[in-house]
Amino acid sequence: MIWQQAECYKEIICGDRTGGVLIHSDLRRADLDEFKGKVQCVYLDPPFFTGDEFTFRMRIGEKGWAEGNQVLELPAYSDSRVGGKEAYLRLLREALAIAHELLSETGALFLHLDSRMNAYARLECDKIFGENNFINEIIWAYQSGGRAKKHFSRKHDVILFYAKSRALYFDITRVGVPRKDNRSNHMRRTVDENGRPCRTIKAGGKVYTYYDDEPVFPDDVWADVSHLQQKDPQRTGYDTQKPQALLNRIVRCCTRRGDIVCDLFCGSGTTLVAAAENECRYLGVDQCSHAVSVTRKRLLDTELELRTKTERVEAVLDADVLPGIGYYEITLNTYALGSAPFENIKTQPKGLHVVGLDAVDQWSVGFLRDGVFKAYTSAARRKQTPKLPTTLELPLLRGTVAIMVVDVLGNRSVWVPQQA
Numbered sequence: 001m002i003w004q005q006a007e008c009y010k011e012i013i014c015g016d017r018t019g020g021v022l023i024h025s026d027l028r029r030a031d032l033d034e035f036k037g038k039v040q041c042v043y044l045d046p047p048f049f050t051g052d053e054f055t056f057r058m059r060i061g062e063k064g065w066a067e068g069n070q071v072l073e074l075p076a077y078s079d080s081r082v083g084g085k086e087a088y089l090r091l092l093r094e095a096l097a098i099a100h101e102l103l104s105e106t107g108a109l110f111l112h113l114d115s116r117m118n119a120y121a122r123l124e125c126d127k128i129f130g131e132n133n134f135i136n137e138i139i140w141a142y143q144s145g146g147r148a149k150k151h152f153s154r155k156h157d158v159i160l161f162y163a164k165s166r167a168l169y170f171d172i173t174r175v176g177v178p179r180k181d182n183r184s185n186h187m188r189r190t191v192d193e194n195g196r197p198c199r200t201i202k203a204g205g206k207v208y209t210y211y212d213d214e215p216v217f218p219d220d221v222w223a224d225v226s227h228l229q230q231k232d233p234q235r236t237g238y239d240t241q242k243p244q245a246l247l248n249r250i251v252r253c254c255t256r257r258g259d260i261v262c263d264l265f266c267g268s269g270t271t272l273v274a275a276a277e278n279e280c281r282y283l284g285v286d287q288c289s290h291a292v293s294v295t296r297k298r299l300l301d302t303e304l305e306l307r308t309k310t311e312r313v314e315a316v317l318d319a320d321v322l323p324g325i326g327y328y329e330i331t332l333n334t335y336a337l338g339s340a341p342f343e344n345i346k347t348q349p350k351g352l353h354v355v356g357l358d359a360v361d362q363w364s365v366g367f368l369r370d371g372v373f374k375a376y377t378s379a380a381r382r383k384q385t386p387k388l389p390t391t392l393e394l395p396l397l398r399g400t401v402a403i404m405v406v407d408v409l410g411n412r413s414v415w416v417p418q419q420a
């Protein structure tokens with residue numbers, strides 16, 4: 001069977017868990033009208049005005065995933081200071097204005113920055129959200145990297161928390177953490193009349209009792225969420241990825257099941273994963289194709305609608321389709337990129353060897369109708385499953401059988417059998 005590439009502007013993945021929409025676009029050009037006033041939580045983690053270039057480390061093939069060698073370092077996004085603070089603040093202002101429009105009256109905004117632009121951003125937020133809607137300046141304190149000698153080491157980020165209005169929905173009881181045993185002991189350790197361990201303290205003639213088995217609620221300094229370590233299993237290879245625990249706390253404190261959580265700079269998709277884990281729907285936007293591929297992979301088990309146009313890729317694909325009882329069995333035999341595909345990549349591992357289906361990072365089988373690819377079964381390389389299944393089953397339904405490939409360079413292409 002001969003396969004050819006087809007145009008596709010939208011992909012729908014039939015996952016089992018609550019899902020949402022992922023848009024591959026500059027946030028200033030994304031069509032978000034249908035979500036106006038419907039979003040409960042917006043988390044924004046824009047570039048921090050560092051002047052750095054950020055990359056995505058893509059593992060290649062079974063060997064790359066199993067052994068950690070064969071890793072390509074691909075450009076992901078630029079946090080350039082071209083245009084200075086004014087250009088930076090223009091983007092921030094636009095993102096904040098969009099976030100404000102998207103939020104419902106009970107909604108919450110979390111803007112994640114560091115000390116570089118925090119002061120400026122606070123004033124922008126005051127203008128767009130209103131000073132009275134400022135709720136918290138959260139300090140996320142972490143231990144990572146080296147220690148400075150010329151100044152105090154910078155070991156915290158700032159997360160500005162604003163409400164859309166006074167009707168804010170916020171439930172701190174959803175983010176309680178276990179009480180630590182080693183807390184300072186100016187309190188008296190005792191047990192109550194039922195033998196339940198607690199600590200008590202007398203103040204102003206009143207006795208306050210704190211039970212050991214009751215959670216404590218975080219204050220505005222979060223030192224209990226660690227930065228992603230070098231070998232952290234959560235790591236996707238996408239620079240500046242935030243830890244899941246951080247986003248889980250943010251999503252949980254201000255949403256209920258079924259609410260929409262939005263991230264307009266979604267990167268590797270941490271916020272969207274947190275939304276899905278907490279049975280919320282998600283709305284993610286990012287302009288980087290690697291961000292979209294990584295996020296897609298992390299959300300393959302959700303009902304994901306991915307809005308992005310496929311580009312024509314210089315590649316060849318060969319696959320077999322065998323009709324079975326009630327399903328097709330589709331076997332991917334070949335996916336090979338055109339000549340010298342890695343030529344322009346600056347950082348290449350020594351002896352990079354791309355053979356067989358090594359260039360495939362994810363693939364899905366489904367049907368293509370009017371430019372929409374509906375994926376029924378998908379496979380992706382991961383640390384736990386470095387070997388890619390080469391055969392996938394597809395229910396016998398009406399439509400043009402199609403294959404979607406996401407390759408190691410972040411290309412997404414849809415393939416259909418060539419008409420005779």
Ligand SMILES: C[S@@+](CC[C@H](N)C(=O)[O-])C[C@H]1O[C@@H](n2cnc3c(N)ncnc32)[C@H](O)[C@@H]1O
Pocket residue numbers: 025026027028045046047076077091238239240241242243264265266267268269270271285286287288291
């Ligand atoms: C700090 S990273 C986000 C990391 C993310 N929180 C995570 O956990 O992976 C910032 C992201 O913003 C994206 N970005 C920058 N400017 C953008 C724009 N104008 N529109 C959409 N995305 C943008 C970059 O591609 C990058 O992925």
